[in-house]
Amino acid sequence: MNRDRRKVYRIVIAALVGGLVVSTLVAAITGAAGLSVREAFAALLALFRDGAGAAGSFPEWAPRLLLDVRLPRIALALIGGAALATAGTSFQGAFRNPLADPYLLGVSAGAGLGATIAIVWKPLESLGIYGLPLLAFIGAALAAFLVYRLATFGGRTGTASLLLSGVAVGSTLTAIMSFLMVATERDLHTVIVWLMGGLGAASWMKVWITLPVVVGAFVFTWLNARRMNLLLMGEERARELGVDSQRTRRNLIIVASLTTAAAVSFTGLIGFIGLMVPHIMRLLVGPDHRRLLPASALFGAVLLLVADTVARSVLAPAEIPVGIITAVSGGPFFLYLLRTRRGL
C-alpha cells in the first residue's frame, strides 16, 4: 500500500515537471506575436550568442520579445501560481477546512483597496510603476494583520474567530474600495481590470522581487509539513504529540498571507488556484503535506501558466483577465465535487 502511494507520487511529480516544461515551451511560442518552435529556439540561441545567428531564421523582434516580455511573464505566472497554491494548502491545513483559500483573512480586500487607492489618488502617481504593487501589498498585509489581531483574545486565536474577523474586515475594506471606484468613474476601468487579475505588466524586476519570497515561504511551509499533518488530528491530539498548535497555525497563516499578498500585488486577484489546486492534488497524492506541498506548488505553477497563456492568446491582441479563465475552470470543478460527494 505504501509502496503504491510512493509510486503514484513519483509519477505525479514527474508528470507535473513534464507539464511544466511543455507548458513553458508552449507559452514561449504563443501570443499576440506568433512564433514557431524553430524560430523561438533560434531567437533564444541568438540571445545567448549576443545577437549572432542566421538572420532570417527568426523575426527581428523575437529575441527582445522573448527576453523582455514573454519570459518574465512566464516566470511570474509560475511563481504566482506556486505561491497561491502553497498558500492555499497552508490555509486548508491550518483551518482544517477544505474550503479555505488564501483570500480568507482579508488579503484580497486589502490588496484591492490598496490598488484602488494607488490608481485613483493622483498624487500617488509619482511613485511610478511600483507604486501600485507596493500599496497593494501594504493593504493586504495590514488587512491580514488587522484580522488576526481582532480575532485574538488573551493570546488565543480560534479558527472560527479568524473566519468571522476575516469576513468583517474583508467586507468593510471592500465597501471602501467600491465607494472609491464609484466616486472616480474615470479610473473605474483600470481598477476593474486589475481586480480581475492579469500578468500583462510582468518584468524581470518583479520576478526577482517575488521569487525569494515565494521560495522562502515554500521552504518554511514544507519544513512544517509534519506539524501540519498532526494539526489535522485536532487541537488536543496535536498538543499531546508536542505540537504548539496555536503557534504553528499562526506562523503558517502569517507566512501564507504574506506570500499571497506578495503574489497578488503583482498579479491582481486571481482566484481558485489557492482553493482548487490543493484539493486536486490531495485526491492524487493524498493528504500528507510532505507530498502535498511540492505537488500543489508545481501544479499551481503550471495551472496559472496555462491559464495566462490562454488568456493572452485566445482573443489577441485583446487580453482576457486571467482571473476569468481560472474562475471558468473553477466553477465546473466545484460542481463536480458537489455532485460526487452528494453534498458536502
Place this chain on the structure above:
Amino acid sequence: MNGHPTPRRMATRLGMSRRGWPPAPALLLLIFFLVATLSLLLAGCATQESETTPTTAADVTSVAETSSTSVPSTGSTDAQFPVTVTDDLGNTVTIPAKPLRIVSTAPANTEILFALGAGDRVVGVNALDDYPPEVADITKIGDFQVNTEAVMALSPDLVVAYSGNEEALVQIEKAGCPVLIFDPKNLEQIYTDISVVGTATGTGDEADQLVASIRATIEEITTSASLSGYKPTVFYAVDNTLWSAGSETFVDELLTLVNAVNVAATAGDGGTAISGYFQFAPEQLVAADPDIVLLPAGFYASIDEFVSDPRFAGLTAVKEGRVRLVNDVIITRPGPRIGEGLRELAKALRPEAF
C-alpha cells in the same frame, strides 16, 4: 491503534481525502490539459506572422487617401533628422531617423498622423479607431490596454501614445523605439501635440499649416458666436448617467468659446466652480434648468430617451424642444477635427445660423 485517528483517517473524515484510485478528477485534468495544449498550439499557428525580413527603408509605396482636414505634403527631407522633442509628460525623446513604421495607441493620435500625411506610414492602431476609414485595414494593437507583444511584432520606429499605458510601453522604449506620450488638457496643448508629431515624423510644415487652419476655424466660430450675442446656459452630457464636465476641462473650454455658459462649471454650492468631470444628481440638473441640453450621439440613439424621462419633464429645454444630439466623438477627441467639433457645438446652440 490506540483509538486515535491517524492524519490520513482524519483527513478522510474531514472530507479531505478519498478512497479509490485513480480518481476521475485525474482523468478530467489530463483531458483538460490536452485540450488546452492543443488549442494553444492551434492558436499559435493561426496567429503566426513571421516577418523574416528585417525592416527596410523602402516601404513607402501607395499613398493612402488622407482626411479632408489634411494638407498637401511639401516633401520633407531626411536632413531634418535626428530631432529631439518633448512630449506632454515632459520626456525629451530623440527620434534618430524619419519614422517609417509608426504605431498609434489612441484614435486622436491616429487622426493627427493621417491629417499630416503620415497615414501611409502607420502600421498599428488602436482597436477603437474609427477615422479615417483606412484604419480598418491596419493591424490592431489593443484597445484600452496596449498589447506590448502586438506592438513589438510590428517593429515600430515610433510610437505615438496616450497617457495611461506607460507600463505596457516600457519594453518598447527599452528596445530603442522612441515613444511619445500625449495627454492634452486644453486646445493649446492639442496644437503643441500636433506640432510635436509633425516634427517627429518629418512633417513639420504640414503640422504648422494644420494648426493654423484649425486656429482659423476656431477663431471664425468663436467670433461669430460672440457677435450673435446669444449666451445660453448649457448642460453637456458626457454619457447617459448625467456625468458632465466642470471647469478646467476640455469640454468646458469649448463651451466657453461658443459663448455658452456651462452649468457644470458653476454647479457647486452658491454657484462655486467644480473642476473636472463629475456626476450631476437629477435634482441638481432640474435646479440648474439649462436653456439647452446636449446629448452625446455615442450614448443616445435619439433624444426620446432623455425627453421622455419623467424626472426631466419640467426642464425648460425639454418643454421648449432644445434637447439636441451632438457628435460627441469630434467634440471630445483631441485631434485635428477639433475645429469641426467646435462647429458642431455652435450648430447645436444655434441650428438656424448654420
